Amino acid sequence: GIIMDGNGRWAELRGERREAGHKAGSAAVRRIVRACRRLGLEALTLYAFSEQNWSRPSGEVEALMGLLTEFLVSERGEILENDIRLVAIGDLSRLPEAVREVLDPLRKASSENQKMTLALALSYGGREEIAAAARELAIEAAAGRLDPATITVDTLGARLPSLSVGDPDLIIRTGGEFRISNFLLYGAAYAELAFLDRLWPDFTEEDLFAAIASYQRRERRFGLVGK
Ligand code: IPE
Ligand code: IPE
Ligand code: MG
Numbered sequence: 666g667i668i669m670d671g672n673g674r675w676a677e678l679r680g681e682r683r684e685a686g687h688k689a690g691s692a693a694v695r696r697i698v699r700a701c702r703r704l705g706l707e708a709l710t711l712y713a714f715s716e717q718n719w720s721r722p723s724g725e726v727e728a729l730m731g732l733l734t735e736f737l738v739s740e741r742g743e744i745l746e747n748d749i750r751l752v753a754i755g756d757l758s759r760l761p762e763a764v765r766e767v768l769d770p771l772r773k774a775s776s777e778n779q780k781m782t783l784a785l786a787l788s789y790g791g792r793e794e795i796a797a798a799a800r801e802l803a804i805e806a807a808a809g810r811l812d813p814a815t816i817t818v819d820t821l822g823a824r825l826p827s828l829s830v831g832d833p834d835l836i837i838r839t840g841g842e843f844r845i846s847n848f849l850l851y852g853a854a855y856a857e858l859a860f861l862d863r864l865w866p867d868f869t870e871e872d873l874f875a876a877i878a879s880y881q882r883r884e885r886r887f888g889l890v891g892k
Contacts, residue, residue: 671840671864755789791850
């Protein structure tokens with residue numbers, strides 16, 4: 666999973682508007698999706714827009730939605746040709762019609778693809794996702810269809826769309842901040858974390874390879890003792 670942060674600062678450093686940073690960030694998305702597909706990763710979850718990002722100035726939100734639409738249109742062919750399954754997680758009902766019009770057909774058209782799942786976190790919040798799953802379970806329990814005593818870490822996890830691809834092994838955050846900002850909270854329990862100083866538009870394939878190489882050198886203990 667990647668928290669793609671730093672677009673605004675990238676633009677500000679150049680004396681440009683934040684929107685210019687998002688445009689450059691969109692080019693980085695293309696680059697990194699290609700690299701991940703070539704590496705043979707099974708799943709890549711990109712934090713593109715958080716639930717909290719709706720509170721940004723409306724012009725910036727509109728620019729982001731426009732870039733998202735453009736991305737889905739321009740990448741459609743490549744996604745399908747490369748056997749990539751595109752899914753979206755988050756409160757999709759809040760997305761503008763123009764985004765849904767390109768997103769929904771692509772999700773459908775790619776649903777049988779096998780090589781890699783590209784999950785776009787859009788209007789996504791980890792807490793919101795957990796709350797929605799809890800609500801769902803409570804409704805079923807209240808209706809007598811579910812015994813609350815049977816709810817476990819696994820049954821709750823199974824209700825979280827972000828974990829349909831499994832728990833994230835590695836979460837990268839660009840942009841230099843040391844925080845999770847509501848991304849994949851439940852699945853992040855034992856994820857390896859990489860916080861990189863690079864601003865997202867500057868993030869290269871080499872940066873990705875370096876982060877993965879660092880991941881490969883770590884020992885994941887999951888609460889147990891070392892080998
Ligand atoms: C990440 O870059 C993109 C989104 C959150 C949509 P930012 O826009 O947060 O860039 P900074 O953090 O202000 O530099
Ligand atoms: C996280 O970045 C959200 C995305 C990358 C989509 P933010 O820029 O919104 O997070 P904060 O505000 O620094 O925590
Ligand atoms: Mg930011």
